[in-house]
Amino acid sequence: MYSDFISHTFATLLILLLYSCKVAVGQTGDIEDEELLCRRCGHKVTSAEHLYSNKSPLALSHRNDTILGHDDTLIQLFQNAHENRFELITVKQADVYRHGVAVYDASWFPSYAWRITVCPRCGQHLGWSFEKGTEDHHSKKYVFYGLILADLLHKDCRFHNFNCIAYVLNHAM
Numbered sequence: 001m002y003s004d005f006i007s008h009t010f011a012t013l014l015i016l017l018l019y020s021c022k023v024a025v026g027q028t029g030d031i032e033d034e035e036l037l038c039r040r041c042g043h044k045v046t047s048a049e050h051l052y053s054n055k056s057p058l059a060l061s062h063r064n065d066t067i068l069g070h071d072d073t074l075i076q077l078f079q080n081a082h083e084n085r086f087e088l089i090t091v092k093q094a095d096v097y098r099h100g101v102a103v104y105d106a107s108w109f110p111s112y113a114w115r116i117t118v119c120p121r122c123g124q125h126l127g128w129s130f131e132k133g134t135e136d137h138h139s140k141k142y143v144f145y146g147l148i149l150a151d152l153l154h155k156d157c158r159f160h161n162f163n164c165i166a167y168v169l170n171h172a173m
């Protein structure tokens with residue numbers, strides 16, 4: 001009897017998890033609705049519609065992989081002055097806090113100044129902004145973001161993957 005109860009409870013929990021995943025991506029399951037979250041706190045950082053490829057000549061290497069259903073998402077490997085390496089994706093918009101003043105020194109994207117970006121909710125380092133232009137009223141500043149892939153959680157529930165279940169366990173239950 002006890003084992004039956006455990007099996008029934010597990011099955012119910014699994015159904016709830018899968019239903020939660022379905023709700024999380026919306027009824028249409030539209031790829032553009034899918035999101036990348038701060039791995040530390042679950043804050044929504046960006047979504048599939050903002051992914052774009054901006055290849056840098058200063059990347060150590062690059063590859064393409066599927067991110068949020070986009071098959072050809074460019075992922076580039078960079079190394080900083082401390083020999084730390086980061087795999088970055090580039091996006092046009094991100095909900096991050098840009099820290100300090102933008103500088104051109106050692107920029108991974110020539111002609112762009114950079115700033116460190118952190119999660120506005122938990123302060124986790126999530127990558128860098130890359131900025132061009134001036135901040136006066138007559139010139140629209142151009143900004144894109146390089147986000148550290150390893151610091152993001154893929155909220156891609158269509159495949160009912162481990163990350164999705166982990167997200168639901170952490171935030172919905």
Ligand SMILES: [Zn+2]
Pocket residue numbers: 038039040041042043119120121122123124
């Ligand atoms: Zn966070």
